[in-house]
Amino acid sequence: MRLSQFFGGRGRRLRAASLALGPLLATGAALAAGNYEFLAAPQTDLNRVFRLDKATGEIGACQYGLKEGTAIGVTLCYPPGEGAKAGTFSEYALVASRHTGEGGVFRVDLRSGMMSICFVLNESSVVCTPQAK
Structure with missing residues (x-):
């Protein structure tokens, strides 16, 4: 089952949000490292x-x-x-x-x-x- 099928139309928004937050989370991890x-x-x-x-x-x-x-x-x-x-x-x-x-x-x-x-x-x-x- 694809993410968009599971969440309906929200799957694309969740994917976009995770792509946008990914670099921020990686930067925070790099600073703490x-x-x-x-x-x-x-x-x-x-x-x-x-x-x-x-x-x-x-x-x-x-x-x-x-x-x-x-x-x-x-x-x-x-x-x-x-x-x-x-x-x-x-x-x-x-x-x-x-x-x-x-x-x-x-x-x-x-x-x-x-x-x-x-x-x-x-x-x-x-x-x-x-x-x-």
Whole structure:
């Protein structure tokens, strides 16, 4: 059964409306798709990657871990903890220092110039220092 037979004369209008809305919906999806930034910790013997929500500043991290008895291993992820949870809506970015022994990264607010240092604390969660200028 064709759409026009099912809806009568409304099928053509529904098709036209869906064709008109399609590009708008695709644009919204494309805008939402670029909301995260990822950055590896500068520490050269650490396989940790930080994930930042660029709009809220929320930051988490994941790394590879060995699991006894398996050849593949596991992905270990650390949720946002103190200071690393979603904050004021702004425009955030991650910056790594050039210090090869540094396991954390800087979270910067591109609008205010405020920054904090974020790192994994006690292998349980990502924490960030209070923001400062």
